[in-house]
Amino acid sequence: MSDEEVRSLNRWLSRQSVPVIGRAEKHTPLAAGLDLLVQRDEEFAQIETSVNRNPQAAAVLVQTTRITEQLSVKAALVAESLAYATLQGGMEFKTWLATRPAGGSVRVADAGEPVLLDRDHRLTMTLNRPGNRNAVSVEMRDALTEAFSRSVWILRSTGHG
Numbered sequence: 001m002s003d004e005e006v007r008s009l010n011r012w013l014s015r016q017s018v019p020v021i022g023r024a025e026k027h028t029p030l031a032a033g034l035d036l037l038v039q040r041d042e043e044f045a046q047i048e049t050s051v052n053r054n055p056q057a058a059a060v061l062v063q064t065t066r067i068t069e070q071l072s073v074k075a076a077l078v079a080e081s082l083a084y085a086t087l088q089g090g091m092e093f094k095t096w097l098a099t100r101p102a103g104g105s106v107r108v109a110d111a112g113e114p115v116l117l118d119r120d121h122r123l124t125m126t127l128n129r130p131g132n133r134n135a136v137s138v139e140m141r142d143a144l145t146e147a148f149s150r151s152v153w154i155l156r157s158t159g160h161g
Helices: 003-014 029-033 041-053 055-068 073-088 091-098 138-157
Strands: 021-023 036-038 115-119 123-127
Touching: 003 029, 021 041, 036 041, 041 055, 055 073, 055 091, 073 091, 115 138, 123 138
Parallel strands: 021 036
Antiparallel strands: 115 123
16 A cells, blocks of 8 residues: 555544544554554454444544644633533433442542653653543542643743744
């Protein structure tokens, strides 16, 4: 496949309305068009099960993720809020709520910082609250606000802002 054919296929893949998941042992030129690249059949099967169980949430997730890459932080937060509100009004969310224990949410304590920062050639922010599936809480919101503030400062301090 020529470089132009790969670029064309990646553009087409990135326009799909559903999650585009690839499975490969190593990097593939088509990775740029994928939402997720996994290495093992077990990973692929687990994700496939989740997408099939919640297709609306999966589609909203990939569309929101794709578009927020092109937006300012403020606009991205608005888009994510709209996506979340959309999902809360849907049947998948109602079904999920029905499976939750009575009496409120279950809190799982996680140790460490809620947002981990790693700066190499770019700034990587990792949400670090797996106990509640990285749900946005006051603690997470404050940590993200601080991380975004630092990233702006980092960009400005290096002359790129």
